[in-house]
Amino acid sequence: MAYWSKFTYEKSTYIIDLDTISAFSSELGNKRITFWLPNSSQPIILNPQGNQEAYKQVLDYLKKTIDRNSKGSWIKINYDRKEFAIDLSRISFFACEQNGRLISFCLPDSATNIILMREGNSDDYQKILDYIKNTTGHSLL
Known part of the structure; x- marks a missing residue:
């Protein structure tokens, strides 16, 4: 099931199926979420000051996905002063x-x-x- 999100980031509009993202990282102190676009190494870095709506959409998705974790493959780990949510x-x-x-x-x-x-x-x-x-x-x- 797709989980589509639309937002503007660095002067481009993106429509992304968040279910295709394999990992997210958040820096524990500064409320910044990073993920990488599928089939590319391009990072998207969101924070509440720069793009509040997109940040909220991704944060809501993460809460639902990690809590739901129906496949049992999503984990959270702390690594390099960041928290990663990873679909193993x-x-x-x-x-x-x-x-x-x-x-x-x-x-x-x-x-x-x-x-x-x-x-x-x-x-x-x-x-x-x-x-x-x-x-x-x-x-x-």
Whole structure:
């Protein structure tokens, strides 16, 4: 089911199906939401001061999507002083060091590489391991 949103950003009008976005990030202190357009690495960065209506639409979508999470593939993780909401079903690979210390994956449509350490991000690290095991039947460790 599509979730279409229309807004103006940097002198262009966009109509975007938010269901096609694979990851969102928000900076914990400054109320800024970033996402990347599908099939491109172009970021859209929204804040309530610059584009209040679009910011509200995306924030409402995130609340509904994360709360609903009917596929069980959306997770929230804290990484690099940002909170990421990620649809893990859109991640095409996961990698792990042989000693199991690090898990890494790339966010689709962005150049962002997420690297989680077992010691520093133990809860998020475990969420990823559980998702991989439950979805693929394989274990990284």
